[in-house]
Amino acid sequence: MTNEQLKLKSIEYRQKLLTCIFNCKAGHTGGSLSSVDILNVLYNEILNVSPETFSSPIRDRYIQSKGHCVEVLFVVLADMGFFPESDLLTMNQYQSHYIGHPTRKVKGVEQNTGALGHGLPICVGTAIAAKLDDQDYKVFTLLGDGEIAEGANWEAAMAASHYKLDNLCAIIDNNKLQITSTNREVMNSDPLDAKFESFGWAVREVDGNDVGALKVLMQSLPFEKDKPSLIIAHTKKGKGISFMEDVLKWHHGVPSAAEYEQAMAELEAAKAVILEEQVASLVNE
Amino acid sequence: MTQHIPAVNGKAYKANLEVFAATLERLAASDKQIIAVTSDSRGSGKLAPYGKKYPKQIVEVGIAEQNLVGVAAGLASTGKKVFAVSPACFLTARALEQIKADVAYSNNPVNVIGISAGVSYGALGSTHHSLHDYAALRAINNIIVVAPADNYETEKAIELAAESPYPVYLRFGKKAMDFLKEDNSDGFEFGKGRIIAQGKDITFIATGEAVLPAVKAAKKLASEKNINATVISMHTIKPLDTDLIKRVAANGAPIITAEEHSVYGGLGEACASYLLQNGIHNPFKIVAIPDEYTVTGSQVEIMDHYGISEEGLFNEALKILGA
Ligand SMILES: Cc1ncc(C[n+]2csc(CCOP(=O)(O)OP(=O)(O)O)c2C)c(N)n1
Ligand SMILES: [Mg+2]
Numbered sequence: 001m002t003n004e005q006l007k008l009k010s011i012e013y014r015q016k017l018l019t020c021i022f023n024c025k026a027g028h029t030g031g032s033l034s035s036v037d038i039l040n041v042l043y044n045e046i047l048n049v050s051p052e053t054f055s056s057p058i059r060d061r062y063i064q065s066k067g068h069c070v071e072v073l074f075v076v077l078a079d080m081g082f083f084p085e086s087d088l089l090t091m092n093q094y095q096s097h098y099i100g101h102p103t104r105k106v107k108g109v110e111q112n113t114g115a116l117g118h119g120l121p122i123c124v125g126t127a128i129a130a131k132l133d134d135q136d137y138k139v140f141t142l143l144g145d146g147e148i149a150e151g152a153n154w155e156a157a158m159a160a161s162h163y164k165l166d167n168l169c170a171i172i173d174n175n176k177l178q179i180t181s182t183n184r185e186v187m188n189s190d191p192l193d194a195k196f197e198s199f200g201w202a203v204r205e206v207d208g209n210d211v212g213a214l215k216v217l218m219q220s221l222p223f224e225k226d227k228p229s230l231i232i233a234h235t236k237k238g239k240g241i242s243f244m245e246d247v248l249k250w251h252h253g254v255p256s257a258a259e260y261e262q263a264m265a266e267l268e269a270a271k272a273v274i275l276e277e278q279v280a281s282l283v284n285e
Numbered sequence: 286m287t288q289h290i291p292a293v294n295g296k297a298y299k300a301n302l303e304v305f306a307a308t309l310e311r312l313a314a315s316d317k318q319i320i321a322v323t324s325d326s327r328g329s330g331k332l333a334p335y336g337k338k339y340p341k342q343i344v345e346v347g348i349a350e351q352n353l354v355g356v357a358a359g360l361a362s363t364g365k366k367v368f369a370v371s372p373a374c375f376l377t378a379r380a381l382e383q384i385k386a387d388v389a390y391s392n393n394p395v396n397v398i399g400i401s402a403g404v405s406y407g408a409l410g411s412t413h414h415s416l417h418d419y420a421a422l423r424a425i426n427n428i429i430v431v432a433p434a435d436n437y438e439t440e441k442a443i444e445l446a447a448e449s450p451y452p453v454y455l456r457f458g459k460k461a462m463d464f465l466k467e468d469n470s471d472g473f474e475f476g477k478g479r480i481i482a483q484g485k486d487i488t489f490i491a492t493g494e495a496v497l498p499a500v501k502a503a504k505k506l507a508s509e510k511n512i513n514a515t516v517i518s519m520h521t522i523k524p525l526d527t528d529l530i531k532r533v534a535a536n537g538a539p540i541i542t543a544e545e546h547s548v549y550g551g552l553g554e555a556c557a558s559y560l561l562q563n564g565i566h567n568p569f570k571i572v573a574i575p576d577e578y579t580v581t582g583s584q585v586e587i588m589d590h591y592g593i594s595e596e597g598l599f600n601e602a603l604k605i606l607g608a
Contacts, residue, residue, distance in 0.1 A: 026408070067412070092408035094582035094590075100409040114412030115375060116348055146325060149347030178348065179325050180333075186325055187347025 001044055004278055006211040010040050011271045013079070014240045015264060016088075017071040022260045024091040026100060030237040030250035032072040034175040034208070035142060038233055039076045041214040042140060046221075051081050054108060058137045061126050063111045065119020066144040066173060067101040068252075074098060074106065082108030117150025119143060120170055124156045127168040127228075138221065139168045146178030149187045154199070157228075161200025166222035169229040173208060175237035179251050192232055201230045208233025241266055298464055301439040301457035301494075302400055306331035308443040309368060313339050319447060320360055322346065322369045324353040330370040330400050350375045354383035358393040366396075366447050373399025373415035373456045374406070381421055388452045389427040396446040402432070402456035403494065403545030404574070407583040416574050418456060419522050420550025428452040429475050430523040432493030432544075435465045438520050441473035449475075458494045458545075460584065465500060465518060478526040480533075484513025487602050488533045491543040492519045492552045495572075495593050499543050502598035510608060522552050527559050534560065539568035539605040543593055548573040568605050572598060 001009070013036045021027030043049075047060045064073050078085040083106065090096035097105035101114030111122055119141040127139045143153065160168055172192065180186050189195070193203045202223035206213050214233070223229045237251070238244030241263045244253070255263060313319040313335065321327075322344045327336050336343045344360070346352045350371050357369035369376070376399050377384065388395045399418060406413035422430045429451060433439040439457060446453045453475070465481045473479070481496065482503050489499035496518045503514035515533055519526065534540060540560075542553035553571030560569065572592055580590045588594050592601060602608075 092581075092583075094580075094586045096581055099581050100406075101412055103410060112410075112412065114410060115379065117379075146348050149325075149349045149352075151349060151351055179328055180323075180345070186345055187349070 003212040003215075004274055006040060006044065006215070007274050008271060009044060010036050010211060011240070011267050011274075013040060013072065013075050015267050016075040016085070018255065018260065018263050020071050020075065020088050020091055022255055023089065025254050026092055026252075027071045027254065028068040028252050029254065030177070030244060030247075031066060031069040031144065031173065031175065033239045033241065033244065034235040034237045035066070035069050035072050035173050036239065037209045037211050037214060038142060038171055038173065039072055041211055041218060043076050043080055045215050046218045047140070048137065051107065054082070058135050060137050061110050061123070061139045063119045063123055063126075063139070063141045064102055064113055065141045066116065066147055067113030070100060070102050073102055073109070077106070077108035080108065116144065116147040117152040120153050120156040120160075123168055123170070124159050124163070124165065127160070127165040128163055130167050131163070131165070136167065141170050143170060143172050144178070145172055145174045145176065145183050145189065146186065148172065148189050148192070157196060157199045157201065160228040164226040165228045166224070166226050169218075169221055169231065171231040171233055173235055174232050175235045177237045177246070177248055177251065181248065196230045200227060202227040203230045203232065205232045205234065208235035209239050240270065298436050298461060300459050300461050301433055301436060302459055303331050304436045304439040305398065305443055305457065306335060308440050310335045310338065312444070312447055313342050316366065316447070317342065318364065318366045320344065320365045320367050322353055322357045322360065322367060324348055324350050324371045326371045326400070329372060330398070332370060350380040351383050354380040354395070354397065355387050357395040358383065358387035358391065361393040361395045368396045368398050368446075370398040370400060372406070372413065373402035373418055374413050377415055377418035377421055377454070384422070384428065384454075385425050389425050392427060392451070394450055394452050396449070397428075397452065397454045399454065399456035401459050403458055404579070404584050404587045405458040405460070407587065408581060410581065411579055414579060415456070416547040416579070417550070418454070419544070419546050419552065422454050423523050423550060423555065428454055428523075429521065431455045431475060431521050433457060433520050434491075434493055434496035434518045435462045437464060437469045438473055438479075438518065442475075442520070445473070445475060456493065458584070460494070462494065463497055465496060476521045476524045476526055478517045478519040478521070478529045480515065481518050482514060482516040484515050485536060485538060486512045486514060487538050487606060488515040488517065488540045489543060489598065490517045490519050490530065490540060490552065490556055492522060493545055495543040495545050498588070498593060498595050499598055501595035502602065505595060505599050506602055510603070512602065512606065512608065514602065519552055522555060525555050525559060530556060530559055531563070531565070534565050534567050537567055539570070541570045541572060541598065541601055541605065543572045543598060545588065545593060546573050548575055570601055570605055572601055
């Protein structure tokens, strides 16, 4: 996709995930919005995975460690054709498989996550298996920046470099907020780059809400031979909605009808700007 | 009609979680040894106001439950009265070894507070449910396991825990809990079940948030079927009040246990073990969450689905009585 197409996709995903959260009156709004551009680039540009190849042993794996942001994952998986988008109307209802964290009952989901600090160790195991089997599929995980306080991440970080897992890429959605407050105030994890580098990782930083930059960076994986790759994606929690950006309460805030209308209008306006720019550049050509 | 006896600050009944927070705040005002430890969980634990009021009596460890329990053990080793507060699911699974070795085995008297326990988190799914905590902790020596049923039991349990020389695990949920009794003068003690209602035909032994449905089922049985039930709030799962079980079983009436936990290793099996080993053979049924992929839905939908409800317990009673 072109960068413009990717940008339009991100807007579409934001609209759909907000609709999903608004409909079922629950969800992790801020962290889903901050991750949209990352999942967009992963699924549309990087991952070798599709509904047809999902049972292939050599598919790329994406394991969402920050499982609470399930809304963005479900919306993207629906768009990839794993299940009809209308399934999401049953979200959180009695006996629905579409619940508040990823589960393998939903097609396209690799692992049941939601307890933080599990994705990276599972990825290490999967990446070791790829090496053992001489396969070149890649393994990705998305971590929250608050989540990084879980000790299991550091145990896995050590193992990943010990086993030279250059087929593994971890992405930290560095939106600087968790539930209680900022990461700095709750449990300071800075400097993340130096920590992971000292654990033997190849580290890159990027604007995690810039689809173009994400695409270029992810296309250059692995960053260094024999080293696991870490992307520190600087994002905004609540990205794309003026009154949600960097505001703590939107971690699991659910928009009122008026707030929902306004959010959708803001996204429509952002879409119009991109379309206008497209027209302008066509005229110039 | 049960009269609502306010347990805290003259206010009407609320979630046990809120009573926990209010009680801790009250105790912390006069006792500077009280300290809460949280893992990005103070909001879920209703402790944000406490944290503002007593910034020196709260330690935040970030999203790191193992560290939470280890740090709590260290604090308790110096004589502080420590409440380690986090969702029950994470505390009693991820930090189980810290509870076992650092708290129970080393006898650092931490109060391990499992919030939003059982299936309180409803549609957030099984990662967030704690259906294993009684089973896991019953098998660990030197920790008291308690699930208060109403606001009164919660307030008393927190007061006792603050002064307990032994580790205590307390769990409760998020929904508002009605008062079980008009008169609480019988008091509250760890290890002593409370008789909520008395009747000769059948006995419900329940714990935590499963007690209220048992009380309601008993009322329905009385009014619709003229069947009179005894209801016990067995708030302490370990040590179990076997004297009380023996007494209520003496008339041979059927016993139904109810809990928001797996059928394996919880209150029901604890009662069964005692009864069988003491030659007491009343008809017996455990109502709990079966060993299967837990149905999805809200807390109430899940409880209804598995019959941990007024209707479910009413039907179970009729069935066991052949009525
Ligand atoms: C083991 C575990 N502990 C606690 C939680 C509860 N919890 C869910 S989201 C969250 C905050 C996550 O913050 P962060 O990792 O920064 O994610 P984001 O900002 O992207 O939402 C917490 C504490 C959990 N899901 N798992
Ligand atoms: Mg964050």
